[in-house]
Amino acid sequence: MTSSGPVLTDDQIERFVTDGFVHLTEAFPRELADECRAHLWRETGLDPQDPSGWTRPVIRLGGYAEPPFRRAATTERLRGAFDQLVGAGRWHPPVGLGTFPVRFPHPEDPGDAGWHMDASFTPPGEQGYWLNLRSQGRALLMLFLFSDIGPDDAPTRIKVGSHLDLPPLLAPHGEPGVEMFRFCTELDERGVLDSPDRPVAPATGRAGDVYLCHPFLIHAAQPHRGTVPRFLAQPPLLPTGPLELERPDGAYSPVERAVRLGLDRT
Template sequence: MSSSNSDNHSGHTLSEAQKSHFLEHGYIKVPSCFTRDQASSFTSDLWTRLGMSPTDKSTWTTERTNMPWHKHVSVKEFSPRAWSAICQLLAPESGSEEEGDVRITNGGNGVYRSWSDGFIVNVGRDGFDGREIEDMEEGERLRGLGGWHVDGDFFVHYLDSPEQAILVIPLWSDIKPHGGGTAIACDSIKHIAKYLHQHPSGLTPWFKPTTDPTEIRTFFQDLAADTSRIRTKSIIEATGEIGDVYLIHPLMLHSASENLLRIPRVITNPPVMLKEPFNFDREDGKYSLVEKKTLRELGVKEGEGLKGWKIEGERMPWVSARIKRQEAERQKEKERLGSDSA
């Protein structure tokens, strides 16, 4: 679909089909949320910041780069269509965009209501050039990836954690199959939710006790590899066109994938944080679509909740190696941008 034909300047009312798809699979793709011109402008200094050339593969020395951010734009202004859909997923049952909007916190300088230029770039690697793409089922190909995780490496995790209310993936480049699209495992939400429910004292971002600082993804990798829990057909690659936005349940297991095509793939992964934790014991039974999906995967009957459930640990931040690494990289990018403009 051509971005010139999209009406990204208006909100987007989720259809019943989209709501049903989210409750069944744990994600929706909202097409044409911003234009190609918007994307081009927002990514205009990307290659300078990377210290690479978009036309010279010999400069593509890093397969995947999680870039630090330098600027933010308001999602509501930049992409009302995406913002409206986000709010509706977080609003009480049958709630409006406005009812979802009031649940989302601002954070410092509105960071949780904005998208940054902290791009995640995947250019593949030399060994992929000329490589024949194997003819196998998509899920089978993706299952063996080594980066499976759930988002939120900056806080201690509970079932109701508000810090990562929804996983948002705007596409800043076209992404074809085998082109490095994020892999998601739709069957995983059930198992992630159950594990968090069983650990009300909290877990690190790597699903270890909070006394264990080890950053290793064993829990997630083992889950992704388990064909008895994760069906092959439930593992898909998030492909699409510039301006498409994936909205994914926060407990969805996902992974970076291999960019076999070596067409630069650019996405971001902006956090959305709630003012209050998710509530799985609402007196009126009016749960948001995200809450309903969590409860459904825990085997709770429609309209019912987790009576009396509460966390038993302290909500606290977590400083990961990625956060430390990106702060160091931000300083390097500032130097590159400064020398380029001189």
């Protein structure tokens, strides 16, 4: 499935390569976000008008692939951006939006707010989630906003440009890759995960916005200090194959270009 034309400007694409993400406003209709959010509220079993019932900092709701969620994930605007960042014919149309970590205003630490990158596959005979230099199993990390998210509403924290730090550290692990927690430990020991050299950007926006992120981008959750619960999904965009970092025709996607930039192959 392909789109009918470009969505992102040349400047947005170049910033994706260097910064690791692009904020796509109005990626799906706000009315659709409202419909999906109402469904998710019912799934929580909580009353959106009664904060006394919001006793936990986060509730995780498992995979959603009902028609409204599929429509939100496959708008023409999103398909166009997928083509521009990953390449036409190099991604599978999303069939749903996976789990939703619903974050509530709460004084306690949610317990899942550490810096990390998302892994994407499990090798045969292994356990856990792994990642490798060619990003097997993940073309993009995506943040779908199903509620308005301001600075106090637990926006995902993004380490700007951090995706460029990972390729030279992933390269020694070769095609087999490395288990995510082992790799996070390695990055932490090297001072990469919380590097002060990488500024932090909060993924704020309005319901219907989507952040399209490089699969190697380091990010983190944070406590909710606002008043309105935050609804967000962070599914992967699945690729048709791993990244190709040595293309004879030089037709690299922006995702591949960023990896090559991290490896100093430009």
